[in-house]
Amino acid sequence: MIVATSTHELRTPLHCIKNTLKMLRGKDNEETKLIDIAMAACEMQEFNINDILDYAKFKKQNLMLNMEKINVE
Secondary structure, three states: OHHHHHHHHHHHHHHHHHHHHHHHOOOOHHHHHHHHHHHHHHHHHHHHHHHHHHHHHHHOOOOOOOOOOOOOO
16 A cells, blocks of 8 residues: 555646646747646656556556457557
């Protein structure tokens, strides 16, 4: 459960940063480019946090998978 708490503690400030960046977007072209770079970094960090949580669930054999058919085309 320590990992779940830790990932929550990492997600909260990350969501704050993302929401602030969303509010700043569109002010200026140069600023928008920088904001987009920062948003991409936030999203990559969010994927890393999710991967850590999934790994912890996998180690405890508590990971739920959604099995469904998809059309690759």
